Amino acid sequence: MEINLISDTVTKPSTAMLQTMFNAKVGDDVYKTDPTVNKLEETLADLFGMESALFFPSGTMANQTALKLHTNPGEQVICDKYSHIYHYEGGGASFNSGISCNLLDGTRGLITADLVKSGINDPDFYHAPLTSLVSIENTTNKGGGACYELEELQKMKQVCLEHNLKYHLDGARLWNAIVAKKQHPKEFGKLFDTISVCLSKGLGAPVGSVLLGTKADMKRALRIRKIFGGNMRQSGYLAAAGLYALEHNVTRLEEDHRRAKELGLILSNSPFIAKVEPVETNIVIFNLVAQVDEKAFMNQLKLKNIHISSMGHGKLRIVTHLDYKEVMHTYVLETLQKMR
Numbered sequence: 001m002e003i004n005l006i007s008d009t010v011t012k013p014s015t016a017m018l019q020t021m022f023n024a025k026v027g028d029d030v031y032k033t034d035p036t037v038n039k040l041e042e043t044l045a046d047l048f049g050m051e052s053a054l055f056f057p058s059g060t061m062a063n064q065t066a067l068k069l070h071t072n073p074g075e076q077v078i079c080d081k082y083s084h085i086y087h088y089e090g091g092g093a094s095f096n097s098g099i100s101c102n103l104l105d106g107t108r109g110l111i112t113a114d115l116v117k118s119g120i121n122d123p124d125f126y127h128a129p130l131t132s133l134v135s136i137e138n139t140t141n142k143g144g145g146a147c148y149e150l151e152e153l154q155k156m157k158q159v160c161l162e163h164n165l166k167y168h169l170d171g172a173r174l175w176n177a178i179v180a181k182k183q184h185p186k187e188f189g190k191l192f193d194t195i196s197v198c199l200s201k202g203l204g205a206p207v208g209s210v211l212l213g214t215k216a217d218m219k220r221a222l223r224i225r226k227i228f229g230g231n232m233r234q235s236g237y238l239a240a241a242g243l244y245a246l247e248h249n250v251t252r253l254e255e256d257h258r259r260a261k262e263l264g265l266i267l268s269n270s271p272f273i274a275k276v277e278p279v280e281t282n283i284v285i286f287n288l289v290a291q292v293d294e295k296a297f298m299n300q301l302k303l304k305n306i307h308i309s310s311m312g313h314g315k316l317r318i319v320t321h322l323d324y325k326e327v328m329h330t331y332v333l334e335t336l337q338k339m340r
Contacts, residue, residue: 003328006309008173008256008282008321011204013241020244026236029055036236040243044197044210047246048189052218055239057230059172059209062196064092065224067133069194069217070166073098076129078119082109082142084170085135096228100129108277109143111136113155120163133166134159139173139180142311145260145283147177150187157191167191172198172209176281179253193217202253202282203245204322207238249322256282256320259329263318266336272297284318285311304335 004010013021027033041053056062063085067077077093079085081103085093093099104115121128134156139145160167169192171177178185188195194213199205211221225231232238257280264279264286272292277285288297294310301308309317320329 001305001328001331003306003324003332005318005320005324005332006307008201008319011200011321011323013204013206016248017204017241017244021237021240024236024240026234028233029235030231030233034234034236034239036243037239040239041210043243043246045212047185048195048197048212049186050189050195050212050214052215053210053212054218054221054225055232055235055242056196056209056211056225057207057232057235057238059170059196059198059200060089060092061225061228061230062209062211063135063168063170064089064096064228065211065221065230066168066194066196066213067093067099067135068097068224069213069220070133070168071097071099072130072132074129075132076100076102076121077133077135078102078104078111078116078131078165079135080104080106080109080111080137080140080143082106082140083135083137084141084172085137087142102129102131107143108146109137109140110146110148110152111156112152113159116156116159117163120159120165131163131165133168135168135170137170137172139177139281139283141172141283142285142315144277144285144317145173145176145279145281146277147181147280149181150183153188153191166193168193169195171195173201173281173283174198175202175250176253176257179250180257180281199242199245202256202321203242203249205238205241205245208242210242252322253282256322256324259320259324260284260318262329262333263320263336266333270336270339272339282320284320285315286318287314288316300339301335306332306335
């Protein structure tokens with residue numbers, strides 16, 4: 001029994017999801033004639049109360065499109081120092097859009113309205129990049145699945161309005177935040193100019209993210225997606241998986257959160273663990289005590305067929321997901337307890 005807790009991207013489509021994909025009605029999405037893609041886009045736009053949506057092969061491409069939509073070369077995006085758009089998108093902000101990142105020193109990947117305000121460059125000071133965009137990540141990946149409170153997001157929105165800044169949400173794991181905080185997608189749709197949401201992380205679809213925004217922005221995004229090479233043909237087979245995931249796999253995220261919290265509790269009571277970040281959703285980040293070798297610890301787990309990941313700088317990560325079943329969870333808990 002191999003137990004892969006490296007990421008929630010390792011899931012495979014269920015039999016029911018595969019059957020839904022097999023039965024999908026498709027067309028040519030480059031010509032916008034794929035009915036299943038159109039349905040997915042309309043469904044998500046309606047769910048978030050936004051005007052329009054566009055299907056992408058990856059969350060990275062959706063985020064990079066949003067950056068290009070809202071900025072001009074030489075400008076700057078404000079984001080947290082842990083942001084995915086900075087660390088894990090291959091330097092795309094500079095390569096694709098010619099912009100720089102002003103990295104704020106947030107807490108567990110979360111920034112505040114006051115921090116954003118302090119990070120805005122004076123638009124009359126032409127020696128510094130022009131600040132044009134604020135990008136936040138919810139939940140935070142490197143921050144251990146931390147979630148924003150709506151009140152703070154609303155305060156940041158006000159700062160953006162006062163300073164004529166665009167506001168983007170990297171919602172790769174937004175579904176986790178919505179379930180954990182008992183929020184509604186429309187509450188986010190009211191705040192942001194664009195939102196990217198992933199279907200292949202907690203929801204278990206094999207591929208795909210969707211970018212949401214105004215009709216005008218999504219019309220421009222369609223051209224950017226083309227430039228990035230992201231147009232697909234009969235992509236309704238993939239969109240069908242996304243529709244199935246939205247219908248069947250959102251509320252069950254609570255199970256992932258419960259299991260992650262139980263793992264966090266076991267680790268926090270272990271003598272070989274120095275620190276466990278607070279567990280809010282499906283990500284557990286922890287540090288080993290100095291005398292325990294990271295590679296040796298991970299190899300010890302591998303011998304037990306348990307796979308986790310390193311985030312560097314002494315941080316290890318466990319991510320629960322829908323393919324991580326209760327029998328696996330019991331085995332992992334027992335294994336960690338025996339490693340004391």
